[in-house]
Amino acid sequence: xxxxxxxxxxxxxxxxxxxxxxxxxxxxxxxxxxxxxxxxxxxxxxxxxxxxxxxxxxxxxxxxxxxxxxxxxxxxxxxxxxxxxxxxxxxxxxxxxxxxxxxxxxxxxxxxxxxxxxxxxxxxxxxxxxxxxxxxxxxxxxxxxxxxxxxxxxx
Numbered sequence: 001x002x003x004x005x006x007x008x009x010x011x012x013x014x015x016x017x018x019x020x021x022x023x024x025x026x027x028x029x030x031x032x033x034x035x036x037x038x039x040x041x042x043x044x045x046x047x048x049x050x051x052x053x054x055x056x057x058x059x060x061x062x063x064x065x066x067x068x069x070x071x072x073x074x075x076x077x078x079x080x081x082x083x084x085x086x087x088x089x090x091x092x093x094x095x096x097x098x099x100x101x102x103x104x105x106x107x108x109x110x111x112x113x114x115x116x117x118x119x120x121x122x123x124x125x126x127x128x129x130x131x132x133x134x135x136x137x138x139x140x141x142x143x144x145x146x147x148x149x150x151x152x153x154x155x
Contacts, residue, residue: 043072
């Protein structure tokens with residue numbers, strides 16, 4: 001399913017969620033909504049595994065991780081209305097380019113697409129006032145090797 005299809009589903013679910021949310025009071029255990037940070041941590045893990053799978057040319061795993069990453073992004077946009085839908089839809093070209101590279105089993109295209117996707121993540125972080133969360137294409141398989149932890153120099 002392409003991101004465009006996910007966006008259509010998201011729009012429908014968003015409308016349904018808005019109506020349902022009007023009836024919600026204090027959430028109970030059966031109405032658990034994951035925190036945005038938890039969803040984004042899952043997305044970060046998927047981003048790392050996607051990149052490493054592509055680097056190893058494990059295209060089946062890369063395709064799986066890309067689907068999971070897309071699902072995390074859709075979940076975040078659906079559950080958190082403060083995330084502008086444009087922040088998610090602007091990732092569509094790089095998500096599609098990544099998918100196309102995986103389908104073609106083209107490592108060079110994959111590397112470029114994941115780099116563009118990573119920059120798209122950082123652009124979203126900046127637009128949400130979270131410029132201190134800086135993603136990078138992972139250089140090793142250690143957990144969180146795809147995040148820069150040193151603070152950036154102030155402009």
